[in-house]
Amino acid sequence: MDWDKLRIFHAVADIGSLTHAGDILHLSQSAVSRQIRALEESLNVTLFHRHARGLILTEQGELLYDATSHMSKRLETAEARIRDSEDGVFGELRVTTTTGFGTLWLAPRIGNLYRQYPDLQIDLILEERVLDLPMREADVAIRMKEPSQADLVRRRLMNVNMRLYATPEYLREHGEPKTFAELKDHRIVSQSLNARQVNESVSWLRELMEMDHPSQLTLNNYFGVLQAVLHHVGIGVLPDYVIDEVPEIVRVLPEDESKVIPVFLAFPEELRHSKRVQAFRDFVLDEIRKNKRHTAASSEVI
Secondary structure, rough: OOOHHHHHHEEEEEEEOOOHHHHOOOOOOOHHHHHHHHHHHHOOOOEEEEEOOEEEOOOOHHHHHHHHHHHHHHHHHHHHHHHHHHOOOOOOEEEEHHHHHHHHHHHHHHHHHHHHHEEEEEEEEEOOOOOOOOOOEEEEEEEOOOOOOEEEEEEEEEEEEEEEOOOHHHHHHOOOOHHHHHHHOOOOOEEOOOOOOHHHHHHHHHHHOOOOOOEEEEOOHHHHHHHHHHOOOEEEEEOOOOHHHHHEEEEEEEOOOOOOOOEEEEHHHHHHHOOOHHHHHHHHHHHHHHOOOOOOOOOOOO
């Protein structure tokens, strides 16, 4: 098949419009239409259903779009590796992690990376969904459990424990619990038990959440939990790294905490020699070493 026709087809399928695809490709609408018709004739199939609201892929069109999407990802990877063979660290790096870790730990420190590499363009994708690294939905991931996908380089960065925190104002008004059992007299602010990143802390959190509390507040990420705690809503269940950035909260029940939650950095094997990925990895490890609370891992695994 003709590469130019496939490139034009992919753009039209992506956007759903001949005109808008032409704008991106710097081609006229009629030229795009001719190329699509020629591709359909060469394959002897109809690739699009045409209607007033735009174009919809047929079943055969879906199959071809899936193939061109894989081709596009591989070309992006090749481009990244070619660019990374040059001197210097620059260009786009897509990093994904959870909303909580991204807002509470990574974003406050990212300026240190830019001071070293001012020409980097970081796209920080914060969401609870696990993005597909081999399909290049992101270049690098920081995750609260070991990735299970094949063909990933994985490195354990540090260990995190969930702990209990509150503001001094809240404790003055409501009293400070001295035992785990006394938590039942307080409003607990936490993630729900079915949240994606609860992971290894779930048994400890379940015991806490199943107490007969007069009131509870659950949210879907730790940033929301922290905001509620800072506004004296209750005692919050938060990762221990928050205290580094938010010294105005204090730990409650210092002897109680969750099991260890491992934090992993992962990226596709094909980016092992990427200068941008190496720079980001080294930056994260350096930030962890600065913090005596956590210990950086010493090796990476495939």
